[in-house]
Structures are given as C-alpha cells and as structure tokens.
Amino acid sequence: MIELSGLRKVYPSPDGDVVALDGVDLTVERGTVHGVVGRSGAGKSTLIRCLTGLERPTSGTVTVDGVTISDLPEKRLRAARRRTGMVFQHVNLLDSRTLAGNVAYPLEVAGVDRAQRAARVAELLDLVGLGDRASAYPAQLSGGQKQRVGIARALATEPAVLLCDEPTSALDGGTTRQILGLVRDLRDRLGITVVVITHEPAVVREVCDAVTLLEHGRVVQSGALAQVVTQVGSPLSRALVPVPDLPPGGRRRLVEAVYATDAVATSAAFAAVAGLGDDVEVVSATIEPLGGVRVGRLIVDAPAARTDEVVDRLRAAGLDPLAAPAGQEVA
Numbered sequence: 564m565i566e567l568s569g570l571r572k573v574y575p576s577p578d579g580d581v582v583a584l585d586g587v588d589l590t591v592e593r594g595t596v597h598g599v600v601g602r603s604g605a606g607k608s609t610l611i612r613c614l615t616g617l618e619r620p621t622s623g624t625v626t627v628d629g630v631t632i633s634d635l636p637e638k639r640l641r642a643a644r645r646r647t648g649m650v651f652q653h654v655n656l657l658d659s660r661t662l663a664g665n666v667a668y669p670l671e672v673a674g675v676d677r678a679q680r681a682a683r684v685a686e687l688l689d690l691v692g693l694g695d696r697a698s699a700y701p702a703q704l705s706g707g708q709k710q711r712v713g714i715a716r717a718l719a720t721e722p723a724v725l726l727c728d729e730p731t732s733a734l735d736g737g738t739t740r741q742i743l744g745l746v747r748d749l750r751d752r753l754g755i756t757v758v759v760i761t762h763e764p765a766v767v768r769e770v771c772d773a774v775t776l777l778e779h780g781r782v783v784q785s786g787a788l789a790q791v792v793t794q795v796g797s798p799l800s801r802a803l804v805p806v807p808d809l810p811p812g813g814r815r816r817l818v819e820a821v822y823a824t825d826a827v828a829t830s831a832a833f834a835a836v837a838g839l840g841d842d843v844e845v846v847s848a849t850i851e852p853l854g855g856v857r858v859g860r861l862i863v864d865a866p867a868a869r870t871d872e873v874v875d876r877l878r879a880a881g882l883d884p885l886a887a888p889a890g891q892e893v894a
C-alpha cells in the first residue's frame with residue numbers, strides 16, 4: 564500500500580548538508596494504522612512530506628496506492644495528492660464557513676457538483692459523529708470536535724491513505740482517546756491506511772497496528788506492535804511497555820520477559836519460575852492488549868548468582884528473557 568525504498572532526503576544548508584532521511588525502507592500494509600515515532604529532528608515530518616509529494620526525495624522511491632509519486636511530474640502529482648488526506652495537530656478551519664462549508668471545500672476545489680457535494684458532506688459529518696452540527700461554525704466547537712471536522716475534510720476526496728501529523732498533541736486525554744477511537748473506526752469501516760506521526764507512546768499503544776522508530780533519519784526498529792514489544796529490551800519495547808516501579812531487593816538481578824499470550828500461556832511462564840525456591844520471586848506480571856494481541860510482561864527477581872538459571876527456565880518455556888546486565892543489581 565505504502566512502500567518507501569531507499570528513501571533519502573538531504574537539505575543543503577550553509578553549514579553543510581543536513582541528512583534528514585538516510586535510506587529509509589518501509590512498508591505500510593493496506594488497512595492498517597502505522598505509527599512513526601522518534602525524537603525531535605529524527606526525520607518524521609520530512610517522511611510525511613515525502614509521502615504527500617510536497618517534498619521530492621533526494622533519492623529512493625515513494626509508492627502510495629500503487630503510484631510511485633516520487634517520479635511523477637508536478638501536474639500528475641497534484642491529482643495523486645487527492646488520494647492522500649492530511650490531518651494536522653492544529654486544524655486550520657475556515658472561520659467564516661460552517662462545518663459543512665469547511666468539509667465541502669476540497670470537493671469544490673475538485674469540481675464536484677453541488678448535489679453530490681451536499682450528499683458527501685452529510686455522509687462525512689455523520690461518519691465523524693457531527694451529523695447534527697453541520698450548520699455550526701468552528702468557533703462553536705471544542706478542540707476534539709474541530710479535529711473531527713479536520714478528519715472529515717481530509718476524507719472528502721476519498722483518499723486511500725490518511726496521514727496524521729501529531730493529531731492529538733493539542734488535546735486532553737479523554738478527547739485523545741475519542742479521536743483515536745475514530746481513527747480505528749475509520750480503518751475498520753473504510754479500510755483506509757493510516758500513518759500517524761507521534762511522540763506519544765500512548766497514541767501508539769492505543770491505535771497502531773505497527774510502528775517504526777526513526778533515529779537520525781534511519782529506521783532503528785519497525786514491525787507489528789506485538790512483535791516489537793516482545794523484543795524485550797528493544798527501544799520500542801522499553802518505550803511502549805515501560806518497566807514498572809519495583810520494590811527494593813538485596814544484591815539481586817531482574818530477569819524480564821515480554822511475550823504474546825497467544826504464543827506462550829501466562830501459566831506456563833509462571834510455572835517456569837515456580838519451584839526455583841523462595842529466593843526467586845515474580846515481582847511484576849502484567850497483561851495488556853496491544854496491537855490486537857494480549858501482551859504479557861513478567862519480571863523475576865533473583866539472586867545475581869542464579870540469573871542464568873532463571874533465564875534458562877524461561878527459555879525452555881518458550882520465552883525470550885533478558886537479564887539486567889551485571890552491575891545493575893537492584894539496590
């Protein structure tokens with residue numbers, strides 16, 4: 564659906580070239596929500612601008628919905644852009660137009676006739692839960708409602724892909740969850756492919772099926788959510804399933820395993836450490852839904868000298884455990 568291959572973007576600057584994207588290969592499957600995360604300056608916005616065709620890559624290709632947009636001449640690029648909807652952190656609505664007028668705007672630009680426009684606008688406002696507010700003005704809306712209008716407007720030209728740049732950064736927790744619920748709903752009902760740029764792990768946990776971590780313009784880790792979080796100790800596992808606060812122990816080391824509960828039963832994980840004696844203890848066990856599967860995390864506290872034994876037992880049970888490095892004993 565979306566295919567980035569060897570994507571490189573270099574900005575010339577008086578102080579030397581800035582390499583914003585440095586050979587990014589990425590596939591986003593049709594009908595999935597894909598998160599792109601990374602620190603400030605990692606290249607996230609550049610990636611999204613390349614996806615919209617606003618930015619031409621220095622080298623490499625960008626293919627969206629079967630069209631290699633990085634190769635298109637300007638005129639054809641404009642038509643191809645209609646297949647991509649954009650949602651931003653701050654929604655720029657036209658204050659002098661009603662909600663219906665705002666959603667109709669891209670249809671007017673695309674030359675859709677009045678009757679068709681009215682029907683489509685009504686349908687879109689219903690889709691985002693604002694069917695009864697068509698004649699309201701932006702000033703009468705909450706931040707979350709404005710974002711819904713922004714989403715309806717982005718969907719007006721029936722894009723195959725929705726690109727969301729920090730869509731919930733300006734919203735509070737409850738509103739964020741509602742907007743992310745809407746994004747999931749659109750994926751399910753319309754089969755649309757969504758790319759979400761975010762710096763918030765909670766957004767990835769809530770809405771994404773897959774995620775890519777960028778660092779200095781490169782892909783550091785990428786994959787289905789359940790897959791990346793079960794790579795215990797990996798940067799995305801750390802960011803998305805943070806280690807809980809643990810009670811102080813003695814000169815002990817922690818062994819940690821993250822697993823998909825459909826691959827390893829939690830009872831098997833517990834059984835693996837049972838019978839190792841009183842000095843080996845499960846100090847944390849959590850199960851939570853992530854990326855469509857239930858992800859378990861088990862943390863075992865053991866005397867430093869027995870860590871290898873614990874690791875072996877968990878491995879035999881099908882887990883992929885990681886012991887805290889020597890020297891990182893719990894105080």
Ligand SMILES: Nc1ncnc2c1ncn2[C@@H]1O[C@H](COP(=O)(O)OP(=O)(O)OP(=O)(O)O)[C@@H](O)[C@H]1O
Pocket residue numbers: 574575576581582583601602603604605606607608609610
């Ligand atoms: N037009 C430009 N000219 C020169 N350098 C640029 C330009 N746009 C981006 N950069 C540089 O490219 C790198 C990647 O920037 P980009 O905006 O893509 O990062 P980002 O991950 O989106 O960051 P943020 O989260 O702060 O928005 C940065 O070093 C940035 O300074």
